[in-house]
Amino acid sequence: MGLYNTQAIVLRSINLSETDKLITFMTQRYGKIKCVAKGARKIKNRSHAAHLPLTLLNLIYFGKEQQTLYRLNHSDIVESFQDLRDDFSKLYTAVYFAELVDAMVPEADQEVGIYDLLVDSLRALQQDNGRHLLLALFELRLLDHAGYRPELNQCVYCRSLAGGGWVGFAFRRRGIVCDPCSRQHAFDLRVTAGTLSYLKKLLTLDIRWSARLKFPKGLEEEIDRVSHRLILAQVGRELKSYPFIKAMANVG
C-alpha cells in the first residue's frame, strides 16, 4: 500500500454514491489518476470546494501501485482560480482544457509536461485577454506532449521542405502537404505561409509571454481551425465545452 503526495489539478468530479465522489486528477508527479473521496458529499465536509474542477491542490492519496482506483486521504487548496470562475468565457475555455486533458491522456501516463502545460495555461488564461491564441496554443502543445506533434516543416508524403505561398494540410496525416503531392494525395484544406509560421510559433512560445503575441486579423480563424481539426482527428469527437467557447466569442 503506497501513500502518494503531489500537487494536482481536478479534471472531473462525479457523484459515486450518497456520500462518495469519484475525482479525476492530473497530478504533477504521477500523471492522470482517479480517486474515491469517501464522505465528500456530506454537507459538513469542508473539503467540498477542493473537489471542484480546475482547483489546484496539494493532494495525498493511497492505494496499491498500478491499480486504477485510489483513495483520497487529504487535500489542501493551493489555488482556486477564482478569477476564471467569475468570467464565463474564460471558464468555458478552462473547462475545455481540463476536458481535453481527460480525453487525450491515458491514466498513469508519466509525461510531466502535460501537468505544467495545464497549470501554466490556466494562469495565463486568468491574466490574459487573447483567448483565441491561448486556445490554439493549448491544443497544439497538448498534441505535442501526448505524442502527436503535427509536422509543420516537411511534406508528410515526400518529406520535402515547405516553400512559400500556400501549402495543403491533411489532418489525419497530421501535417502539411507540398504542392506536387497535393495533386496526387488527398488533403483537407490549404493554409497560408503566414498561418503556418504562427502554428510553429505556438509550438515553442513560452506560455507566460503568450499575451504579447497577437495574431494578425484574418489569420485568427484559420489558425484556430487548423489546431482544432487536428484535435478532432485525434480525439474523434467534439468535447462538450467547445461549442460554448465559440458561442461566448460571438457574444463578446
Ligand SMILES: [Zn+2]
Ligand atoms: Zn510532398
